[in-house]
Amino acid sequence: MMLSISRRNALVLILTLTGSAIVSGFAPASTNLKPIRLTSAPYAITGKRSLGYSKSMNSIIVDTRLQSSNGDIDYSKMEPKVYDQRWIQLAYLSLLALLSDWICFAVAAAPSTYEAAYAGHSAASLIDIFLFTNVASCFIVSDTVKKYGLETAIKGASALMAVGCFFRSGVGVFGGFLGALGVGAATADPAAAAQVGADLVPFWSVLTGTIMVGAAQPFFQCTPPMLSATWFASDERATSTAIALNFNQIGIATAFLVGGEMATSPDGLANYFGVISVACALVTLGTFAQFQNEPPSPPSSSEIEKLMNGEEELPFIESVGKLLATPGFIFPLSAFIMSIAITNIVGAFIDEVMKRGGVTDQFGIDMAGAGFEVGILVGGILIGGFVDKTKKYKQVTQACILATMVLLVPLGLTEHAIGKEPLLLVLALLGLGMTAGPIQPINAELAVDVTYPSDETAVESVQQIGGNLVSALLVPIVEIAAKQDYQLLPQVPSLASDIRGDVILLLAISIVTYFYFSNFDAPLLRTIADSENGEAEGVIDVDSMQADGEGAEPKLLTRR
8 A cells, every 4th residue: 555644644753753863862871881791600690680891981880899809799889870771761661562552452443444444353352352462472571581681572572563563554654666566465465455445454464463563562561660670760660660551551542543533434544554553663763773671780779689689580480470479469460450451441442431421523532532541641650759759559559449439430320310421521531540540550569569579570471461361351241231221219310320331340340459459468578678778868870970070979869
């Protein structure tokens, strides 16, 4: 197919290019540090992280002051340091997460267009296939990262996602040149393509691409806690995890805004898939150019302690057994599953939720859906920042679950005396995003805290497996429950109302989770390690030394 570049297509591409340029321009002077792998037995660290670096420019990484008499690194003399590169790492992981869920929910804003183009295949079933593939891939993320390192794993997954995108769009996005050569899924089966339209690839190609992206996504969803632990200081971790974990919600919001505008016809759907492919290719190129494996030195006392103790990471299956047996782990797991299930279900069925609540125009539906997803990110940043400072994981989680219960009700309740209330519905939806969404990053960090010094990627993989598996299993159940309408107080006209079955189901899940999570009572082992090692005094900002010139005193990032 030929991709027609309209003004809205150009806007999406310009935004993507601008984001890449911003990331490129943010690279600090220390990004040319070259790691030297240590192999001597006394200090070699197995698993995903190992330290031992040369001096570069003004950054003092490992020098004679950190070495014992026999040349080994004395980790007890290390001080926590952070580098500006951490923001570039976070930016790329967040953008990749955004793209992966944009692709997952690409047709959620225009299910009728997709179902008209691919007769016999529903938008909900395509999302379900994506989620089941995601669950299967979660089982290999931890071991892959441990074997090849974070950098290689993320770059490989980004390449897999980019290829998957072109299976969904065809290679006509590059123009007619490759198509004329007979290269690409769009020309692989002309008879099948003719059934859906000249510019659309056949369904098998869409399905193949969806599975590829579904397999890549866990590498962006399961690694934020590891990225936070490896690159960010102790009072930045919940915020960075919230950004990386919840930035995928911006991808869903983009699906509603861009998809709702572009995917109004089969040709529009084809162009829409092409825009996604180009955006994914650009971010993948940036990832290959700038994403790094690990910083020159640890950002927190707890990470230094892990190095001192020579902690080894178990194979994933063994890690799962150990995590499930750890006191306190099941509680944040249950809260995480509840949160991701509710946000996934509401996002997948936003069209139906809005229409039955009185919001019927497509633009209004798209804006409401986008607002819900943006609310998840904003809430995660604000509430995550509070948890970073206070470490009140339990109290904040309980408050968010209670708010979720209250805000779910307007999504399915209609009071007969008043009728439909679109404004209340939209406000409840926005509030739900800001309260239900943050439960995920907060409890990802809580799970890592109570299981310290566990493998952060294994922790998040277990949570993602549980959350996405439950979401996938709930999709067909919610489709059935949404058709059930239960009358409340029909004998009292002034109070008579009805509520939909899908909302009752989600309410039940949140109520059970609240009472179960209330039993959480486990020590915050990582927080204790940070406190005992004096991190309350400060963490060195290495890049501030470089900015101030040779011999400048390092700046401290003030702690609790």
